[in-house]
Structure formats: structure tokens, C-alpha cells
Amino acid sequence: RKEVEQDPGPFNVPEGATVAFNCTYSNSASQSFFWYRQDCRKEPKLLMSVYSSGNEDGRFTAQLNRASQYISLLIRDSKLSDSATYLCVVTSTGTASKLTFGTGTRLQVTL
Amino acid sequence: DTEVTQTPKHLVMGMTNKKSLKCEQHMGHRAMYWYKQKAKKPPELMFVYSYEKLSINESVPSRFSPECPNSSLLNLHLHALQPEDSALYLCASSHPGGGNTGELFFGEGSRLTVL
Secondary structure, three states, X not given: OOOEEEOOOOEEEEOOOOEEEEEEEOOOOEEEEEEEEEOOXXXXXXXXXXXXXXXXXXXXXXXXXXXOOEEEEEEOOOOHHHOEEEEEEEEEOOEEEEEEEOOOEEEEEEO | OOOEEEEOOEEEEOOOOEEEEEEEEOOOOOEEEEEEEOOOOOOEEEEEEEOOEEEEEOOOOOOEEEEEEEOOEEEEXXXXXXXXXXXXXXXXEXXXXXXXXXXXXXXXXXXXXXX
């Protein structure tokens, strides 16, 4: 089983739609959780951290469920510019510098 | 624009060549990373340097040799590579313990083709 798993998609949604991605992780000792965004042929960039209490940044909401070992990302009112690959990232206890990336979920927002 | 600079952006090399990838950052970060990314796959960690010392080597073959000459520079020396080593090589930096904040700053990558 992969350490961090995501549905690769693609998710094809119209502009204005709400879309949700899930991510599961296998190491129950995982400490920190993040969503990164990667545009085609570009480098990954941090989108947001994920906290146990859930957190929101504009149209983006991230949630963590430690009991079920999954993380979610909700995007409301999708824009064309949201089209990208969304990478779930997890760090493990004792290896604070080791970020493990999920396989990524590709989102395509259309007119 | 990214504050982590990687050179060259593209590199084509034969299996007997020796080449190097270079990475530079001036953000005062003391942790630097090499990741390898194949098409449609996530980045895979190769090496981590913390305070200029190698702290993580993810069982990378010895044909890849990292070097951190100072706190701003990170090199990846390549020798006797195989065609399957063709990939995008991403350098990143962060504050030490960057894993806890999750903020890795990536360069644009060096796209390597091994013939």
C-alpha cells in the first residue's frame, strides 16, 4: 500500500462548480499535512496546510480526519485558473524534513 | 518567479558522461532537498541536507552524488546514468524542520534526458 494515496482523476468540472478531493495516508504516526498545487511542467507550490480543526483560505477548505487517516480539499466556485494537479503531502514523526507526496489529483475546470 | 534557481533547465547526456545539476537559494534556508519527478508521477525524495550535512539519503544509487558546498548551494553530480534516470530533477529549500511547516520552496527543475 502506498504511503499517501489519491484518486489521480482527472476531475473535469465546469466553472463555478464545487469539487472535493480526498487523500488517505497509511502511517498513523504522521504529523503534518499539506496540499500543494502543481501546474503543468511547473514546480509544486504550497497551497495550504491542513489542521485538525479544519481551515479555510478563500474558496479552499482543508480538513483532516486522523481517526480515518484521510485529508480532504474542497474548492468552491471553481475558476479556470484552478486547473492543476493537487498533491497531498504528509510528514512523518522523527523525519521532520521528509515530506511524502501523494500521486496527485488532476483537476480540469472548463467553461 | 521562484527564489530557488536551478541550472541548467535542460540537459541531455550520454550514459558515459559526467555532468552536474546546480541549485542556489538566498533565502537563508538551511535545509535543501533533491527530488526526482517522472511524468505524471509525484516528486520522490532523493536527498536532504540540513545545515550543510547530508541528513537523508533515500537509498539513491551512487551514480547520483550530492554536494552542499555552502548554505546557499546544492549540487547533484551525475555519472554513468541510465536512460531510466531521465526525469525532472527538482531542488527545494526550507527552514530546517521544514517538514513541520510544509513550506518547501521549489526551483523550476532541471529536465534531464539520458541517451
